[in-house]
Amino acid sequence: MSDDLLANVTGNDWDEFYAQPGTEIQQLIDQSICGCEYDGSSWTNAAEALELAALMKLDVDSHLLDIGSGAGWPALFQASNTGCRITLTDISGEGLKAAAQKASDGGLGDRCETILTGAEKLPFASGHFDAIGHADVLCCLEEKLEALGECRRVIRDGGIMAFSVIHMRPGASDEETREAADAGPSLLGAPADYPAMLEQTGWNIEAYSDITAGYAGILENLQQQYELNAAEICAQRSEERYREFLAKCQAKRKVVTQSSVLRSLFTVTPA
Numbered sequence: 629m630s631d632d633l634l635a636n637v638t639g640n641d642w643d644e645f646y647a648q649p650g651t652e653i654q655q656l657i658d659q660s661i662c663g664c665e666y667d668g669s670s671w672t673n674a675a676e677a678l679e680l681a682a683l684m685k686l687d688v689d690s691h692l693l694d695i696g697s698g699a700g701w702p703a704l705f706q707a708s709n710t711g712c713r714i715t716l717t718d719i720s721g722e723g724l725k726a727a728a729q730k731a732s733d734g735g736l737g738d739r740c741e742t743i744l745t746g747a748e749k750l751p752f753a754s755g756h757f758d759a760i761g762h763a764d765v766l767c768c769l770e771e772k773l774e775a776l777g778e779c780r781r782v783i784r785d786g787g788i789m790a791f792s793v794i795h796m797r798p799g800a801s802d803e804e805t806r807e808a809a810d811a812g813p814s815l816l817g818a819p820a821d822y823p824a825m826l827e828q829t830g831w832n833i834e835a836y837s838d839i840t841a842g843y844a845g846i847l848e849n850l851q852q853q854y855e856l857n858a859a860e861i862c863a864q865r866s867e868e869r870y871r872e873f874l875a876k877c878q879a880k881r882k883v884v885t886q887s888s889v890l891r892s893l894f895t896v897t898p899a
Contacts, residue, residue: 651864657853661846664701670763671846671891672792676839677702677763678709683790683835683895684759686710693717693757693782695747695775695791696765700727703761707736715757716742717750747775752782760789764891767794767813776829783898789831790895792839795822797890804888811879816889826896835895840884843891847881 658664663674672680680702686692688711694703697716704727707714714736716727724742731740745751747762748771760779766772779789796805796816808816818825826833854861854874861870883889 653857653860653864657850657857660853661850662701664705670696670698670701670765670792671794671843672702672763673842673846674702674705676792676842676893677705680761680763680790680792680893681706681710684761684788686712686759688712690758691715691756693750693752693760693779695760695762695779696768697727697742698723700730702763704730704734704736704740706761707731707739708734711739712759713739714741715752716740717745717747718742719744719746747771748778749774750778750782754781755784756782758784758787760787760791762791764792764794764813766791766818767816770815772818773825773829776825776831780830780898785898788834788895788897790893792891792893793822794843794889794891797888800888804883804886808883808889811883811889812876822892822894826894827899830899831896832899833894833896835893837893838890839893840887840890844881844884847877847884851877851881 662672684690684692686706690710690712692703692706692712692714694714694716697703697718698720700716703714703716706712716724718724721744724744728737728740728742731737743751747765747769760783766775769775783789794813794816795818796808798821800808805817820828823833851874854870854877858870861873880889884891
């Protein structure tokens with residue numbers, strides 16, 4: 629989480645991100661913020677991960693597809709708590725390599741597979757999965773409609789998709805949009821609002837929650853952790869990287885506090 633400053637990047641960029649050795653202070657901050665040490669690149673904490681698992685009705689008979697899995701958070705955590713099978717997908721081979729190792733170390737190797745692929749063209753048969761999850765992934769994708777359409781194709785009738793997404797407030801000004809893009813992720817804009825895009829791609833919305841307040845709380849906590857651990861971060865990374873982390877966090881807090889940027893949780897089923 630402490631390195632979650634990338635957006636609109638390539639697979640090679642994410643490979644570089646996940647190939648960086650974790651630091652002790654980064655792991656402590658991740659544990660404080662999200663309750664995990666999975667090198668998460670979303671803003672999902674442990675409580676939210678369990679809520680998502682419940683919304684998707686995951687159990688030992690479920691096969692979950694996780695989009696933009698990175699190093700495995702939160703899907704590995706969900707699998708360990710529900711007994712479901714998981715297929716992890718990402719554009720980063722290094723991220724999936726880390727996820728596969730974590731799955732093996734956690735005794736999930738026989739229930740986990742990793743596939744290197746983007747969300748806009750999934751290499752699976754139609755109706756293959758019982759559930760689909762993704763945490764703050766669509767806000768990093770250019771081809772949002774294509775990704776939602778592919779998710780609709782590969783889920784079975786009666787399946788459930790649950791996901792969080794960071795997005796612009798409907799009606800935000802051009803200036804607010806530019807400021808939010810600079811704070812990251814840079815692809816917060818969308819061709820339409822999410823309810824419209826979901827309808828267009830064949831989904832029914834079963835439940836919706838505005839979870840912006842929790843996101844704001846995480847960012848506040850993260851900034852406090854950076855400031856409390858400044859010396860350790862500078863020593864284990866560099867002063868330049870510390871200032872970059874802090875500035876990005878402050879920029880995110882600003883656009884969230886002024887309500888330019890929202891975070892939402894959707895539960896949807898095939899139409």
